[in-house]
Amino acid sequence: MPELPEVETVRRGLTQLVEGSTIKTVDVLYAKMINLPPDDFKEALRGKRIEKIDRRGKYLFIRLSGHLTIVSHLRMEGKYDVEPEGSPIDKHTHIIFHLTDGRQLRYNDTRKFGRMNLVDTGTEMQVAGLKTIGPEPTEKDLTVEYMKRIFAKSRKVIKPFLLDQSNIAGLGNIYADEVLWLSKINPKQPVNTISLAKIKVLRKNIIDELARAIAGHGTTVHSYSTAYGEAGQFQNHLNVYGREGEPCPRCGTKIVKIKLAQRGTHFCPKCQRLRGVKK
DNA sequence: CTACTTGTTGGTAT
DNA sequence: AATACCAACAAGTA
Structure with missing residues (x-):
C-alpha cells in the first residue's frame, strides 16, 4: 500500500527508466481506470514524450509534451513496471504504454483501485483529491x-x-x-x-x-x-x-x-x- | 459462505 | 458547521 515514501520511490524509479522516452501507442485493458473514453486517451498520448515525473502527496504527475499531464494515483496496490516487448502480460496489467524504443511501461493493479487522469498541464490541481490537498510533510511546507x-x-x-x-x-x-x-x-x-x-x-x-x-x-x-x-x-x-x-x-x-x-x-x-x- | 483489509470520495445522520 | 459513520470501489486472504 503505497504511501508518500513509496510513491516518491516510484517517481525516482520512473524518472530513471522512462524520462525522455516517447510513447508510441497505448493499450487500455481496463477502461474504468482512466478519466477519458479509451480512444480519446490513446489518441491524445500517441507520440508524446515523457518529459518529467513530479509528485504531490501520493499523486504522481507524468509530464508529457503537448502540455499534457497524467495524474496517477496508485491507491492500494498500483505499480509501474518496465518490460520488454513480448514479455507475458500479467492478469492485473491494465494500461500498457508502448515506447518507441521497444520497451513497455505497464501499469499493474491487483485491486483496480488506482486511477489515471489525463489533463492539461496546469489544471492538475482540479482533479478530485488535489483541490483540497494539504502541505507536503517537509521542513519547509509543514510549518x-x-x-x-x-x-x-x-x-x-x-x-x-x-x-x-x-x-x-x-x-x-x-x-x-x-x-x-x-x-x-x-x-x-x-x-x-x-x-x-x-x-x-x-x-x-x-x-x-x-x-x-x-x-x-x-x-x-x-x-x-x-x-x-x-x-x-x-x-x-x-x-x-x-x-x-x-x-x-x-x-x-x-x-x-x-x-x-x-x-x-x-x-x-x-x-x-x-x-x-x-x- | 463471511469478515476484513487498504485510500479516497461522497452521501447521510447526528 | 462540524463530526461520525457507512457504502462504494475490487480483489485477495483467512
Whole structure:
C-alpha cells in the first residue's frame, strides 16, 4: 500500500527508466481506470514524450509534451513496471504504454483501485483529491504555525485527522501509526488537546520518518516493489504497524490493535496514554 | 459462505 | 458547521 515514501520511490524509479522516452501507442485493458473514453486517451498520448515525473502527496504527475499531464494515483496496490516487448502480460496489467524504443511501461493493479487522469498541464490541481490537498510533510511546507492552527480548530481525534490528506499530504495507515508511536500520542487524542510542545515533536517525527522511509525505498507490507522490481527495505523499521501482541520496542508492553475510523490502528497502551480526556 | 483489509470520495445522520 | 459513520470501489486472504 503505497504511501508518500513509496510513491516518491516510484517517481525516482520512473524518472530513471522512462524520462525522455516517447510513447508510441497505448493499450487500455481496463477502461474504468482512466478519466477519458479509451480512444480519446490513446489518441491524445500517441507520440508524446515523457518529459518529467513530479509528485504531490501520493499523486504522481507524468509530464508529457503537448502540455499534457497524467495524474496517477496508485491507491492500494498500483505499480509501474518496465518490460520488454513480448514479455507475458500479467492478469492485473491494465494500461500498457508502448515506447518507441521497444520497451513497455505497464501499469499493474491487483485491486483496480488506482486511477489515471489525463489533463492539461496546469489544471492538475482540479482533479478530485488535489483541490483540497494539504502541505507536503517537509521542513519547509509543514510549518509549526500551520500545524498549530489546524490542531487548535478541530476536535477530531488525531489518527483519522492524520489520514485526512487535506490536513497533511502523504500519510497513510502505516506511517500514521508509526509517527504517533514515535511521538507518544494516543491515536484517540483529540487534536485540540495536544500541547504545542507535542505538536512540534509530532511535526518533526512526521518529517523525519517519511524522509527515512524514502531513504530506505519505502515499505513492503503487501506486494510493493519499486519500478526496478526491488522490494522496499523499510518494513524492518516499523515499530507498531502489524505488530499486534508483540512487545513495544520502547517499554515491552504488548502492542494493541483497535479499530478507529474503520481502520486498523496499532499502538502501545503504556507509551501512548490518552491525556486529559474521558474515554 | 463471511469478515476484513487498504485510500479516497461522497452521501447521510447526528 | 462540524463530526461520525457507512457504502462504494475490487480483489485477495483467512
